Amino acid sequence: MLKIKDVASLEGWNWNLLQMEIPEDVRREIQATPFSCVARNKDKLAWKPSPKGSFDLRSAYLLASEPLPDPAFQGKWIWKLDTLPRIKTFIWKCTHQSIRVRDCLQARGLQVDNFCPHCHNSPESILHTLQDCMFSRQFGLCLIVEIKLPEAQGKLLGTKPLCLLFGQFGRAGISCGWLKVNTDGSSMGNPGLAGGGGLLRDENGSWIGGFSRRIDIANSFTAELWALRDGLLLCWQMNVQAVVIELDASAIVDAFNHQSVANTIVSSIMDDCKLLIDQIPHTSIRHVYREANRSADWLANFGLNLDSDFELLTGPPVDFISVLEADSRGLYCDRQCIDPAFVS
Template structure:
């Protein structure tokens, strides 16, 4: 990383370009297959320039040169010999599930790495570097962005960080509910990944948009639906009922990252946000997933990827690019050399397929279009001669293409519910959600050491995710047990992620942190509580109560006796 004492230009990071060029030397493209060149390109781009990219936005000419070096090496070009680039670099840089090769564009990766500095700055208020930067550039409130208006006195580092804040962090952050003092109820993303105002069913009053979450909350009663109800659809009202403001432990509102399930920032999730393409297009994720999961060498999977994009240089394509004079197949001289003709319909290949294709597959095999033909064969579960058909098929089409090229260019020569110890009580809780998120309920049962029913509950929550429903079950179960003055309690939950939250804690930025901390408030009281994970089969009684709650009105329902409708006895059988 050079010491920047003057304005950056294209020569400032010349050493980075030189190191990348040395690692991707032209001679290596001659001795490596395309699969090998792809692996080396990813390795070099993820190591050499990353340190410089992590602190400052590199000049546009430097970033373009990095992509040019990588692009040329991948397709086998060198100074002495240029080769055809079969697919645009933008499409190559898409994720594999979207039809790309998973290479990361230098420009977008540079921005994602610099964004990490901005995110750390927003989260860190106490370290020396954060206090210096905050003071120098006068960082203000997240809702007031006037401090991000560019100034001539800004350094190169801060210009990059400010750009990341405006272009990535603002659209990529959401709020985690605390006391509601900072969250703007209608304008901030907090209940979902977009502001509530985008889902409003009517025009809000003039001053309503600036109201905070705390302004819509009535202590001891919950959300003020007399002010909220007329403007929200029913599904969002149900989701809102599953969220509460934290006025118990004094937690404040805090930001988290939309791009990850746990709210933690990562460079990879920032890169996905930067490169997200909102234009509608056909969903081909399952098709490309099958290509990259075929059991075959990497070079064969890469050939299937090229075939799926229909960029193989057959005679039809070569004539279109003015690289040859005839579209006719040079092997059979009997038809235009399209991709499907080369790989399936040419008599030279058709004879091979007749010998190896299972008899019951032959009719559809020779009648499908190219993409349907590829998909049907790479996902077929047929076993032929102890080898999966998709492996045989992939090797055969790759070999057929290699043979064709050699010919054209002259190169051929289960569990039980157990009772606790006698002096212990056992609490089983469970959550249920018809979708994620969807209509959600929770249930729980408290039993003594002999397995006898002590109390139970069913909770119709509204609309939320499955982990949130599970946590609500734990919270109300602990509250029920504490009110009955239980001295020793075994808490059994069948969702491992919730058990982890209860035993190991949770980050403040996690969207579920508000409820986990409320549960920890009960766990820290003056009693003994053991939290354990059980399989779903050993949690049938709580599961029955949770499912029974779907038929009950919204809210909490306490049972001193077993509701007969749940279909299991008090011992959980």
């Protein structure tokens, strides 16, 4: 009798060992389901209606009485905004994936290349077009908007006005003798098609090794954990003695620094990460902004389009070299942030 360990590995599932045909959509969900490969833990039951896998009476009652309803649209706040109707309509269209960007057109069945025609680095989704694309950011920096809050609004928002600044973020240095691993997970839909990636560098920012993974259907939290485990495995296999671990998912960093988060659905992969961290003599895990994690972000998006499930990179991909060199030279990216001096 076949067991999961006979079919599944970190390099992917060997579907040829199965005697039955599994639908592609089901296969993708199975492919992205976390399983333990380092920690020797027993299987656990998870309650599917709960995002953390823990049983609760409310969802059990709804399941027993009638099918679980689809989540209601959480966008009623849009029509209460104090702005022009055309802006409200635009935001409403964004929440319904109704903007004619290439990713949305492809999802509706049109045969178009969904990659951004400007930067050619990521699929042209609504989020990418409005926020992540470097050309969109450059355009945004050319706009100067003066925001004036009425006195009544100031009382609601705080006793001091809100001041937005542009901070510069880039690769942070590390101590001599230490290495740094950056990881990132990407999900196009949350849950949606997901990928992971990361790289290991020395104190000078030089490439040591990297990886990309095609995770298939998963949410961003799970994709981040897949990438983190792959990065820790790379460190463990290379016998790294001291490493700084950086990722731009603050929820993941909090989960490991406080170790009080219980999530049955991803407990297997979290246990693997904890065990791998314990195997490395000196570790430090910290959160960085996305702008300082752009190299790992590139490799995570690269994983979305892999033909294989996992690829260990002995050298940087050709299209990635310019991103890596910019990081090594210490180039910064601008990010809009709040001036702490103006926060009540």
